[in-house]
Amino acid sequence: MIDLNKVENFFCGKKILFIAPKFFGYEREIKNRLESLGAQVDFYDDRPSNSAWSKFAIRVIPQTQQGKIKKYFSALLEKHSSGYDFIFIVKMECMPAEILVGLRKQNPEAKFIYYSYDSVKNNNNFKKSIELFDSAFTFDDEDAKAIAGIKLRPLFFLNEYRDLPIGNIKYDISFIGTAHSDRYLLLQKIKSAMPDESFCGFFFLFVPSKYIFWLKKIFVPVFWHSKKSDFSFLPMGKKDVLSVISQSSSILDFQHPNQTGLTMRTIEMLGARKKLITTNANVKRYDFYRKENIKIIDRENPIIESEFFHTPYVDLPEELYEKYSIDGWLREVFSIPDKN
Template identity: 25%
Template sequence: MKIVNNKKIILAITDDFKIRCSIEDNLKYLGFEVTAIIPEVTEKFEYRNFKEWALNFIRKNLFRDKEYKKTLRQNFEREVLLKKLSKADYTLTIRADRFEDDFIHKLLKCSPKNYSYQWDGLKRYERIIKLVPYFTKFYVFDKTDLSQKNKTYPTTNFYFDCYPHLLENRNPKYDITFIGSYDNRIEKLIPICESLYNKGYKLNIFLFCPDEREPNSYPFLKHSRTPFSYYEYLKIISDTKCIMDLHHESIHNGLSFRSFEALGYNKKLLTTNLSVKDYDFYNPQNVFFLQKTNNLSKMDEFLNSDYKEIDPVIKNKYSFTNWIKYILEIDGHTPIEIP
């Protein structure tokens, strides 16, 4: 479903969980010509000439100076990113704090229409504050970050609508799925999962443990050193009835992607984020609030009831298609507010 004909867009984005690949997929699905630039340079470092190599050899071996090569590597990585820049109709930067100021300023010269979205709270990365005024519009999903009047604009996260095949699974294998990082949320996760497991629910609980830490062994828990790509994650949740969402209360107040994945792929949602109630897609038949383990007695009724279809007008508002039209100020979008 094209909304543009070969409009060029530069997507500058962190490569966390490969969600960048799904954003590229959806942009191309809508007719954009995409140049994706990630701050994590994968090109192998090379000396530009013999002089650089020789000078580094001398400084490293005679003066034990390892900073010179580090500086050369940083300059190399900066040049790699800058070479990817070209004229475009739009630029969209997600997590601008992950890029150096020099790159941001040169990026903004590539197009008269430059937009940014910060899907983490502004307070978490203070450097981002000074970058806000440079963009045509700077979008945030946490209501508390709208305090900068006339500088930040509201939006939410979204679900990808370029993968209609993910809606085809009518007989999911699992009742409840949670996939996330091993962090302080495990203190909430384990008691909830123990109660659900003891009630006989089929759980698919997966934690990523990048260091030596590993959670204790539980029959319902799997863990890995490496995360799934975002598309792999979407395929996994297509095989579940419910998605579990444990809110990062100390990081932000906005809704995570879990709420919109549930909406987009017709899944029920188990969440600790009470602000879901404020959104127009909320329906108590589809959302169960995990406040205390003692309210799990009502889980049977919730899980055994049918998913309540959401008004297509409301549902489409949170699709990537409407999201990108709203972000880039393309005609025909539905405005997105934070309740």
């Protein structure tokens, strides 16, 4: 069990500079939890803008954004300069290495911590700066094996998932997620693979804008036969997400085909004690894997037997639920000593 008094005592009065991209509100949840544990947290976005164009340009034509990025982070260095106990950076897609060097000089006693929920092997910006961190973590076990100095630490679930009511099942299977890579095509295959017509599913695919939808429909083959009505252009609120999950017997999960790490949804279903159907075979490597709870399907030919839905969920040792909670994640990432 996590010693909450120990966690609270550790963070009480600590000053943290937290730099991360906005990722579905999880950056806000991390900040809120740190503050509820007694820390003083200054949050700074890792991107100078979150417009669809800016995100596209940063990833595809980054040279066009360098002046904007440098100006943005120079302002951070002036405003948030010193006196921190921790500099906590997630992903580091944009922040230039020289800004990190500047923060190091102004905070010589601070511990610098890195975490990535994305594939590190594709992030050259971080790889140039890895030696500037005291500790670094990734959600991707392949990255942890391949890159010296970075440790594996899967993602976490929020306390709301552990507190979801059990019962009142409305859906046999549900999916809520962003329509990236081949997810649209996969959902069409899943609908065809449902065990029988009596199965009820809930499927929600999010596209950030109609402009992006039309670009995908023109240039991305898997979207050629899609319709606007297949997607939502507004994200689902957390309250509604939790409601759908609480009413679902099992949850679908499709990781990006270029990633091996476990998605946030995988860990959330652990917290919610829900069955999971996933395309990520790497889940077998993890300590919480039980074949009664997790069904692995093939991306090209997904098959879902009805028996999976009829067998009961198998409860896990309580220490595993604690390990993958947000407090367990913070304990490991911030290297909080065990109570022993």
